[in-house]
Amino acid sequence: MSNELLNEAQRALTVEIKLQDCYRKMSQRADNPKVKAVLHDLLLMEEMNEVLLRSLHQRLVV
Numbered sequence: 239m240s241n242e243l244l245n246e247a248q249r250a251l252t253v254e255i256k257l258q259d260c261y262r263k264m265s266q267r268a269d270n271p272k273v274k275a276v277l278h279d280l281l282l283m284e285e286m287n288e289v290l291l292r293s294l295h296q297r298l299v300v
Contacts, residue, residue, distance in 0.1 A: 240298060243298050244295070244298045244299065247291060247294050247295040247298055248295060250291050251288065251291050251292065251295060254284060254287055254288045254291060255288065257284055258281060258284050258285065258288070261277050261280050261281040261284065262281065264277055265277040265278065265281070
């Protein structure tokens with residue numbers, strides 16, 4: 239079970255990084271300041287999720 243969770247946590251981290259990259263690209267292309275603000279907030283949220291996933295991953299390794 240622990241190996242399975244470890245693999246899923248690693249997969250989630252990979253997807254999280256890709257999602258952040260998508261938000262960054264969308265923000266660069268957006269013209270509307272309100273859209274940029276929303277994308278900025280989404281990016282911050284995903285960065286916090288990444289920190290939590292890294293913590294989870296580290297706990298599963300131990």
